[in-house]
Amino acid sequence: MSALLPALADPTDEPALRFPDGAVTYRELAALASDLGVRIAGRSRVAVWATPTLAAATGITAGLLAGVPVVPVNPKAGERELAHIVASSAPEVVLAAPGVELPAALAGLVRIDVDVAGRVPGAAGTTRPVPVPEEPPAKDPALVVYTSGTTGPPKGAVLSRGAIAADLDALADAWAWTGADRLAHALPIFHVHGLVLGTIGPLRRGGSLHHLGAIDGQRLAVAVAEGATMVFGVPTHYHRLAADFEADPDAGRTVGRARLLISGSAALTAVDHARIEKATGLAVRERYGLTETLILTAARADEEPEVGTVGRPLADTEVRLAPLPAADGEQPDEGLGAVEVRGPQLFSGYLDLPEATAAARTADGWFRTGDIGRWTESGLLALVGRQATDLIKSGGYKIGAGEIENALLEHAAVAEVAVVGVPDPDLGERIVAHVVPTDRAAADDDLARGLVDHVAALLAPHKRPREVRFVESLPRNAMGKVQKKLL
Incomplete structure (x- = not known):
């Protein structure tokens, strides 16, 4: 090398x-x-x-x-x-x-x-x-x-x-x-x-x-004015930048002189995608990877990004969707699969943990990411969630929490949301949406019912939340990822 x-x-x-x-x-x-x-x-x-x-x-x-x-x-x-x-x-x-x-x-x-x-x-x-x-x-x-x-x-x-x-x-x-x-x-x-x-x-x-x-809008605008051509951030950064740019449109226009805005480590909401593009004229590109794999897929600079996706596999990187664990009576998986990968950027293993290293790989050598995904018609990877926390088995269906979250974020009353499955004696798991409302005073039973109907109309009735819980904020780790286990 x-x-x-x-x-x-x-x-x-x-x-x-x-x-x-x-x-x-x-x-x-x-x-x-x-x-x-x-x-x-x-x-x-x-x-x-x-x-x-x-x-x-x-x-x-x-x-x-x-x-x-x-x-x-x-x-x-x-x-x-x-x-x-x-x-x-x-x-x-x-x-x-x-x-x-x-x-x-x-x-x-x-x-x-x-x-x-x-x-x-x-x-x-x-x-x-x-x-x-x-x-x-x-x-x-x-x-x-x-x-x-x-x-x-x-x-x-x-x-x-x-x-x-x-x-x-x-x-x-x-x-x-x-x-x-x-x-x-x-x-x-x-x-x-x-x-x-x-x-x-x-x-x-x-x-x-x-x-x-x-990071804030003014500080980033100065950096771009001084010659920055690329910006990296996590969704929390872009959410805050969107608010900064709405308060200071000149800063947004200045940041729009950059070449690329890249987001990663968690999914950027469709709402924030739209806010950033409106303020800067630039569409944010997302990429996907893990500590063990580095970056696997990315929205390319020479293609228009598709909101809700993390782009195509990088050169020499292979991504496949393996069948999800099945049980008797469950419905078809609607194109969902367990994301498994291989390529030259994968880690060598966990330090001094050979059993954990072996368990992370399939029998034919692919790395199990633990994520759930689907391919779009244009050949891009869309992530639905994590198998451990985002694959909800409800009423005989396998349902990805991520697609419900994206649907809810299209509602003007929703600022942030995290969807989880909780044990239910009838359904196996029921879908619960933890919603940070844009207006706390409007967070009432009528809004909760409206959000349930909104998801049912956009997706399907079996994917609607069975319960909406309004919260002040969502628990996040240092990288801005929502810690669903705390919910």
């Missing part, structure tokens, strides 16, 4: 990374990262205190250059989760910005401060980067990223250098992503969205990243 970060092999004075705590060119980053890389070379693994800072991004880059697997640590992880991650991954070193107080779980590790403010080796171009080891084999691990742990303690997904390179190159093809692009976002960099796509991605292309720290 060629270098994972080729632009650092022969660095220039073009901008590479910009965070709220500082900015570096490729020449400066190569000098900093290679100098730090020599200090960690040969270690089994290195933890990085992954705050959204230049120091953390430099530490991650140093690990990649030195061929040392990086364990990005969520700075908001609880005491128990953090202790589990440290015990599981057994890093020898932790990298952090000077002066940052680290929690007790990291206290036993050798600490190396990443000082980007006080010293930039070779900043003037007079000093060449310190030599680092030759490019490791493609199969070697680059990252160990811990899953959310919704079904037990978090598991460390081992992502190889080759998997990351293959996925980013396939996304470059889908999005026409080049070194001329400047990416803007405010995503955390301990997760694959903000880390692999949002930080390593620009560096692999030879472009640049402008990390905003936090």
Whole structure:
């Protein structure tokens, strides 16, 4: 494999990374990262205190250059989760910005401060980067990223250098992503969205990243005015941006000068799709993937996106829909299937968990995503939900929670919604919709009945909610995903 970060092999004075705590060119980053890389070379693994800072991004880059697997640590992880991650991954070193107080779980590790403010080796171009080891084999691990742990303690997904390179190159093809692009976002960099796509991605292309720290309409408009061509975000970001743009139309028009708006990590509602496009003139493109698989499908830059879908499989990526578990008396699945995938970007396995790794794959080697999907007439993948929480078996039918949620979001009275199945002695499970109303004062029995009738008319009577519960908000994790188990 060629270098994972080729632009650092022969660095220039073009901008590479910009965070709220500082900015570096490729020449400066190569000098900093290679100098730090020599200090960690040969270690089994290195933890990085992954705050959204230049120091953390430099530490991650140093690990990649030195061929040392990086364990990005969520700075908001609880005491128990953090202790589990440290015990599981057994890093020898932790990298952090000077002066940052680290929690007790990291206290036993050798600490190396990443000082980007006080010293930039070779900043003037007079000093060449310190030599680092030759490019490791493609199969070697680059990252160990811990899953959310919704079904037990978090598991460390081992992502190889080759998997990351293959996925980013396939996304470059889908999005026409080049070194001329400047990416803007405010995503955390301990997760694959903000880390692999949002930080390593620009560096692999030879472009640049402008990390905003936090996102709002005015801040993003300034970034685009300064040259940002691509924007990454999660649905929560776009929901808030839509409101910002409605209050400040000039900001929306400025953001519309970007080339691509990309959303991921959860489904963007049809309502917010329409609001963003009205404000900016740009249609948001969605993509789909998991920690273990990186990105699998994406709406392409050269095609108009279709709301409610996550695009086509990337180059060299295969996606199939396997039959869902059946029981006597159940109705046909109406095109729904369990999403299974294979491709060069899949993880190597869960760290030191061979049984869990084997259980995640089918007998013929496909990865079970746990998602439910269907193909549209145009050959795009639409996700209906998760098998664990979004496949509702009611009255002999298999029903996807996602399509009910999308239908409800087309109603003007619904701001947010989460649909779940709850045990029912007659139906097996009954459909319950948790609705955040646009007007709390209007949330009454008449509105609930209206929402039920709305779904029955749009979809089918057997897919209508049997109960509507009005709530102030929906529980979400750090990536903006609704935590349905809490409902």
